[in-house]
Amino acid sequence: MxxxxxxxxxxxxxxxxxxxxxxLFLCCFKSIVSGQIRYSIPEEMKKGSLIGNVAHDLGLNVERLRSGHARIVTRQSIQYTELKTDKGVLVVKERIDREQLCGDVTPCSFSFEVILENPMELHQITVEITDINDNFPVFRKGEIQLEIGESAALGSRFLLPAAEDADVGSNGLQTYLLTASDAFGLKQHSNPDGQKYAELVIQNALDREKEPRISLRLIAVDGGSPPRSGTVNIDITVLDANDNPPIFNQSLYRAAVLENAIKGTYITTVNASDADAGSNGLMTYRFSNVKKHLTDTFSLNEYTGTITLTGEVDYEKDKKYEIMIEAVDQGGLTDSSKVLIEILDVNDNAPVINVMSFSSPVLENSPVGSTVAIINVIDADSDQNGKITCSTDRLLPFKIKSTLTNYYALITDSSFDREAVPEYNITVQATDSGSPSLSSTTVLHLKIADVNDxxxxxxxxxxxxxxxxxxxxxxxxxxxxxxxxxxxxxxxxxxxxxxxxxxxxxxxxxxxxxxxxxxxxxxxxxxxxxxxxxxxxxxxxxxxx
Missing domain, CATH: 2.60.40.60 (Cadherins)
Incomplete structure (x- = not known):
């Protein structure tokens, strides 16, 4: 004075x-603490079953979980887990069916984040769901009917419909068995994606006059303990002389199509030839062992072998399709070839911004580097189209810092003076690297709290x-x-x-x-x-x- x-x-x-x-107010701000843990549990566990001790595995005590208002943040439509903050454990909240959750994808897992306040902490938890043998191999048709000419050469092969088993790994389909037959044997194959299928192979000459019809049973067996199996009957009608099967000019056809291609877009054309003359040399093309969604997406001209797009494709859902094609002549002889269709990504998804946590108001004497908000940005596209740049107005005293994958922190970049600027409208923009690029914005309204300065x-x-x-x-x-x-x-x-x-x-x-x-x-x-x-x-x- x-x-x-x-x-x-x-x-x-x-x-x-x-x-x-x-x-003088001394406020302690800590940097965002981040951690990642992973658990593995079998599917179909009872509700309330223990997954893991989150508090112990993150090095936290139970009181910290309660005082920090620990909560789970997930983008899943169903929250399968629950965090018991009074015990610090993660338990099963809803029934988890691995096949419903992931289908054929392995390994099967889902991730979520645990956020704590005061100070802010962000931890990522991944739960891997392991398969149990709870599904039988199933054939889509109850009966397989084949027509084979009696002059079919030894070694001729006939592609059989594959069984489907919703389980994966060792619990999935492992092998096929064929009931005893003098005329036929079985040859098994695996696709690059792991799908197993079989071909019926002629081992001894057929004689229609002695045996015009042959009945067999095909058994699909999985690798579970104990194993499960599915069966389909094979009824074979032996036809008269057609001694040359169709032959494709390629064993593998490759094609590519943009994910935004319109219906009717040409994909490729397969071609096979048959050395027989007359009606025995006439043949048609058909899909073999394809799931229904493929027949809704692609069409095959049975006479020309031209494949066109009849549905919608989405790179973010399926990056490629493998289709088996059969060429069948009038005598029932066949050959098969594979078509690999690659889906090309286009930048058709804008980044999606989610504000996970936001602190407003903040004291005007908050130190530089204080965390104001935690932001999650997701882009469903891939590669450059999914590469995100997150930014804010450079004229404002804030900057954005990347933390975990797809997570960003909005932090202060200079001191505040409430008497000069009492509040800020902060625009956060997320832009991908596609051409042309797509972007999204969100506005955060931040108020500055007064201190007696x-x-x-x-x-x-x-x-x-x-x-x-x-x-x-x-x-x-x-x-x-x-x-x-x-x-x-x-x-x-x-x-x-x-x-x-x-x-x-x-x-x-x-x-x-x-x-x-x-x-x-x-x-x-x-x-x-x-x-x-x-x-x-x-x-x-x-x-x-």
């Missing part, structure tokens, strides 16, 4: 000074007034006014008289001040011959703490 020198003129002079009070200031350095002697006690002498740039309680001003002496007596015996409005009143009647001037010091104090 600095006093203003007092003038010596024969007047009552009121001199005042400002007292400024500063409180401004002292009251009088509107004048000193005040001078006059009072006629023989005044009435209680008369108003003068009023002083101070202002404070802070807000609310921090700007609420109270006025006080400092201890000064008048003719050897305390000033408080001569005048009083209204603490709320700064009005000064005389407590007694003054005599000019005894007191010619009063020198007073007034303190203005705000209500901050």
């Amino acid at each position: 600095v006093e203003t020198p007092v003038s010596s003129c024969k007047k009552w002079r009121l001199c005042f000074r400002s007292v400024r009070w500063f409180m 401004n002292a009251p200031v009088f509107d004048q350095i000193s005040y001078v007034t006059h009072l006629i002697e023989n005044n009435s006690p209680g008369v108003s002498v003068f009023s002083v006014t101070a202002g404070d740039n802070d807000w609310n309680q921090n700007a609420r001003i109270s006025y006080f008289l400092e201890d000064t002496a008048i003719n050897g007596s305390p000033a408080s015996l001569y005048v009083s001040i209204n603490s709320e409005n700064g009005a000064i009143h005389a407590l007694r009647s003054f005599d000019y011959e005894q007191v010619k001037e009063l020198n007073l010091v007034v303190k203005a104090q705000d209500g901050g703490s």
